Each structure stands twice: as structure tokens, then as C-alpha cells.
Amino acid sequence: MQRLVDLREILRYVPQYRDKVFVIAFDGAIVEHDNFRNLLLDLALLRSLRVRVTLVHGAAHQIRKLADYTRLTPSNLDGTGVTDATTLQLALTAANRVTHEILEGLSATDLRGACPNSLVAHPAGILQGVDQEHTGRVERVDIGLLRALLDNDIIPVVPPLGSDGEGATYRLNSDNAALEVARALQAVKLIYLTSQPGIMIRQSDGDTLIRQMTVDEAEVVLKKNKNDFIGPSLSKLTAAVKALRGGVPRVHIIDGTVEEGLLAEVFSNDGIGTLVHTNEYQAIRKAQKKDARGIHQLIKHSVENEELLPRTLAEIDRTIQTFFVFEVDGNLAGCISLSAFPDDNKAEMACVCVSSKYENQGIGARLMQYVEEQARSAGIKELFCLSTQAVNYFLKKGHFGLGSPDDLPPPRRQRYDASGRRSQVLRKLL
Template sequence: MTDSTGKFLADRAESIRLVGWFRSAAPYINLFKNKLFVTSVSKKNFSSGNLARLIQDLSFLRAIGVQIILVFDPKDLLDEELDRRKHSLIFEQGVPIIDDKAAECFKAAIGMMRIELESLFSTKLPNTSMNFSNIKIISGNFVDAKPIGIHKGVNFCKTGDLRKIDVSSIKRALDLDAIVLISPLGFSATGELFFLNSEKLASDIASIMGANKLIFITDSLNNSRKSFSEIRELLTKTYEENKLSIIEKFPRLNYLFELANSACNNNVDRTHILPYEQDGEILLELFTRDGVGIMVSKNQIRNIRPAVPADINSILSLIYPFKNDGTLTKRDKVDIERNLSSYIVLDHDGQICGCACLNHYSEENVAEISCLIVRPDYQQKGEGSRLLKHVLEKAKRNNIKQIFALTTKAEHWFLEKGFIRGEKYVLPKGKIQTYEPSRNSLILIKSIDYQN
């Protein structure tokens, strides 16, 4: 193969990948149009190059119709100003005390970052996503602040908190197709200036505006992909269920999770926490199925729910490979339609990634768990355990005394979940009549615990 042929094939493969990406992203592009995203970004997180690339990505989102409020925090610029003026911040209860000298440092740092952001949004260089763009930035006194005041005898001086935002003015700016730029400061009714925590401000603004997404870009993940994966695994359950584990293992992140959880309980659909070190993090998070960050939502995105008629074809697709290799007994569309009320599904952002069925034998008051399937690319993530837990809770709600499963390959998985081996005689009459001896299925049983 010649070099030119190799280059042609490589270019063609890249083109095919690009086309595939656009096709897979198309539903999200349609979904995000006219939606409001509030993004919190700190200058400490970015080199100049990374910040420029993030601005290009935000400009792309604006170009496809996403409304954007950008809340910024000039952390590294503030540190430079404090060093230059030979001053340092004092913290009490984890909150900075901003005296007059520190306030001057904050004003200088905020001004520099605002100019840098406006400059980056104004770039129109060829061969970048900013070419032909006409992004407008609007900022102003949208935030009314109040002093934190004196706590336990400590005067926090110019450290403030949000009092209210000018919702109507922000909406008008967004309707002009502008990106609204919010500095981490606000003014009181007397005209005094107070400085606010940028991440809490972003969370508050997202809640008040009813944003569709709140996005934090953070360095609080310690650049550890292993830690990152572990956090994502913890959040297959809700934040509240795993709060203590997160506090213990990832104390630096817990504050963001508190803000994310609060936002999602107050009008925000979803909150995303992204690692700053990955180029294109915001596009990969928004336009790929699994993303690259951590997501907290009102209802966890991998939602377990009762199956509905629209799920039947997806359930059949899940069953098909396991039916073909003999792992599952044969089921057809009619079987699933007839027993649809017995099925639950694992719904990941509109895609069915798993299912399970609970068949009740009322005469003996026992139930069979069957058809417990998780799609291969979602295995090893605890999803099978979630489906089983959901089935057990359903059985408990229906006062079922015992469940059983027939399996040819998953014996040890069920044993690890508290099942014990059983014999054919423990099966209900209705199941014995349909039992297939040729499959030689193992029988596993579990009594329902009503003590917990």
C-alpha cells in the first residue's frame, strides 16, 4: 500500500467517524436548542490555551441555539494580585474575610478576567470555530448582594451573599442572543460592593432562572481518572444515598455536590461536574451518551421505571443475543406484551439499557425474577444490582414472601446477593409445569426480609 493510499484511507476513516459523531449528536442538538445552561468556570482551572478552547466550545453552543450564563472566578489572577500587594486572605469557618485591601485585589482580578473573556469571545480567526462568529457579551449589575455580616464575633467585611438577581434584565439579554457574563460580585441597596462565592452564585442563579443545566468545571478531581470513575460509580445511586461515602472519600468535591443537589431540588434539571484538564470536556459531556463528567439530576439519568408499550422492541433487542446463545428461554413479542406489567427497565437518557421481570405466583405467594439483563456496555457498573434491588423492593411492596430465579450462568452472582440453592420441589405449581429439564437450570431462592 502506497503512502498516498494509506493517507486516503485514514482520511476516509476520519470522515466516517466525523459523520457518525454528527449523527449521534443530532438528537442532542435538537434537544438543547433554546435551553438555558449556567456554567461556572475558574481561571485557576485553565491555562490560556485551555480557556480559549473552552470559549470556542461555548461559542459553538451559542451558535446552535443554547442560551448561556457564564459565571467566572479569577482565582489565579487574585492570587497574583494578593502576592503583588503582599497581602493574604484570612479564612474563618471556610469563608474568606475580604477587607478593604483584599477587595482591591478582587476588583483588579475580576476586571482582568472579564477583559480576557470578552477578548476571547471576540476572536474571529480563520480555521477556528470562532470564524464568522458574532458572539455578544452582556454583563452588568444583575446581582444584588448583601453582607454576610458578623458571625460568632467575626466581621466578614466585604464578603457577601446573593440577595436577588434581575431576572427580567437577564432574560432580555439572553433573548438578544448574547452570552450573559456574571462576575462574582454584587451591589447592595446603598451601592456598596460585596464579593460572592462564584460556584454558589452560579447554583443560585441556575435555580432562580430555572436553568436546564448547571455546569461546574473544576480542578477538585485531583487529576485522577481512578477517583473520577469511583465517584461516577457512587452516583449510580442518588447523592443523598451516598453522601457519607463522598464526604469521606472526596471531601474537596462534596461542596460542589451539595450545590448540585440543591440546584436539582430547586428548578434545575441536571448538574454536570467536569474535569478541567480534558480538552473539549463540555462538548464530550453534552453530545456523547456517557459523557466525561459526573451528573446529578432530579431523577438519576439511569432511571429504573415500569416498562411501557414503547419499550417492547428495546426489551426484545436486549433479550435476542441471550436467547440465541441459550442463556435465556425463548420469549417473543407476544410474551412480553402479555406480561408487560411485570417488567421494569433501566432507562439511560431515553435508551433502554437493561430490564428485569417479576412474575407473581399468587397461590403460593412467591415470585420469579427472570429476564434480568444489562446491556454489555453497561455491565460492571452496578446496574444489575440496582435492577435486583428494585425487584426486591417491588416484591416487598406486594407482600411476597419469597423470590426465586432459574439460571444457567449467573449462579455465583445470585449467591453473592443472598440467594441460596434450591431444589425443583420448592417451585410453585405453575412454574413446575413449564420447567424445561433439558436446560438443567439451577434454582436459587431468597426470602424477603421484612425487618429492614
């Protein structure tokens, strides 16, 4: 069993995820697995943290079972090939059954859910000379409908079916449906729950699980290893790349049969499955305890030059959760801290420092921009910073304005007066 996710670790992510959309896509097989009940509890936890959870599901597993039971032969299971009339009927029955099971599970967990007709589809048409019949492609996602549900604390449960508004229903591939929903809702995460550990590739020395890659790397793997993907890996990674290119910053592919898997993936730095992320995220991340020494080392020179306030290793260690670091090839290239003053809806940006080896590459500016986004999404209304020697930097690169000590939150004002440094106060409304 996975280790239990630390409560402190969860709380660290709370402001970042509050009111953000997570699209969670279940393969049909996951809904039938024993772990599904645990996943429902995980969803309840996400909802309690005000994450706007939206579910999309597949039904291939159930279509296969239904076909066996009725002795019918489906033309395709997962909505990537031809859907003939028989398969469409099987898909309708199977998908509705899965939707119902999810809704039933949500009720049993005291969560409200509803199945919206939110996918407008058109026929996939003729591909390489073959008429795809009732297989469709998502033309549009009814965002208004999904948002109306989310605004009312109702979890949308989206089946892999779309209609064209003229009475025709189309069978969709659920990986694609999920990515379209994630894109349309500007989700911060798209999470695929499947029956294998993540993206798996067959290699000469055995099957390999890919732990983490950027979207650029994923595109290379898709081209180079097209025939080496195991199980649903190819479909999931293809969808992941489309989602990332469409603005979803992170896509996770994880084993939905593992207890704690979903929480470990969302709330820790070392998830269990595959994470595919935009290139930007490769560089900036939250600092961890193990970074304290590196940060102490990084700022040493600037502290000696009185550009930065002195901080002991113990102080950095104690406030490590306020730091973000910029990594280049695993090396610490820069750092920044962001400390909130919730009573005043303000936050202080401090300790901006870039190693001389990496200066003038825009890293300082990107760190500032990044924490500004973090502050904004945490509902902070004003950022401020103090500087003795980099005032112009904050004015020009950070687009701050000049402020005065009166702009500081009272506890910070006290420390300001006590320090005697008489730094310039800079402020920025968000």
C-alpha cells in the same frame, strides 16, 4: 486526548437542548489555561445549536496571583470565608480582569457577551461569631436582565461579585453564584469547569473519581465523607445538591483543562467527569444501540398477544434513536418510542411496554409523561398514538382524547390504511 464526539451523537441532542439554558461556571484557573480557547469554540457550537449559554466565573486563582504580586495577604480566596477590605479590592481587580478576558475570548470567537450587574447580594453577616465583612450571599438574581441579554444572543458573563443597590459590593463564592443563576433561570444543566477530573474523594485504596450519582446519594456522601473531599470537590458537590434541590435536573463537574471534555460531557452518555442528577433521571434515558436486543425481548410477549405491533430486531435497531427505556437497577423495565412528524408538528407515541415484573408501579405513566415533555420541548404541538387493547389506559393514564384516522399526518395515514388493524387513534394537544 479524548475521542472526538460523534456528530450524529451531537445531533441527537439538538432538539432536547434547543432554547434551553446551560449555566457554565469556570473556575478562575480555567480561564488562564491553554484549553480555554477550545472551550470558547465549544461555547460557539452550543450557541449555534441555540443553547442559551450563561457564564459565571470565579477568580480565586487570579486573587492569589495578584496578592503575591502586590505582597498583600488575602483573608480568603474563594469567597467562602471573611473578605476584609484589602481582599475585596483584590477580588474586584482580579474578577474584572477575568471577566474582561472572557469577553475578549468571546469576541475572538465571534460571540457577543456582556457583564451584567445581575446579582443582588446582602452581607453574609456574622457566622459562628465571626463577622464575614465584605463576603456576601446572593439575595436575588435579576432574571429579567439576564433574559434580555439571552433573548438578544448575548452571552451574560457573571462575575463573583454582587451589590446591594446601596453602593456596597460583596465578594461571592462563584460556585454559589452559579447555582443561584442556574436556579433562577431554570437551567437544564449547570456545568462546573474546574482543574480536576470531577468530584474526587480520598479513600483507603486511593483517590476516587465519582462518575455519577443521584442527589440522594450525593447528600449521603456529603454527610459521610465530609473530610475526604479533594480540592474544590466539597464546595462543588454542596452547590450541586442545592441546585438539584432547586430544580436544576443535572449538574456536571468536569475537568476544564481537557480538550473535548465539555462536548463529551454534554453530548454523550459517557461523559468524562461527575454527573449528579435528580432521582427521576436515574430511571428514564434515551435508548442506545446496545438496548435493541433488550427492547425486542421486552415487547415479545405483548406482540404475541397482539397488544403491540410486531417489530423485528433489525427494525428496532434502525429506529433505536426514537426509543426511551426505563431502567431499574440496570434492568430494562419498560420502553416507549416517540417519532416526530415535523411537517405536521405532530409526534407519535408508540411501543409503550412495561415488563410484567414491574407492572402497576406507575412506570408506564411516567414513560408517557417523560416523552410528552420531550415532545413539548422539541416544539411538537400534538401527540397521537394508536391502540387496539389499551385505549382506556391512554385515556385514563395518559389523558389522551379519542381521535380519528383523519388526525394522522398523511404518511402515517397511508401506513394506517395499509395495515388493516383499524386501531383506535388517540390524540393529545400539547
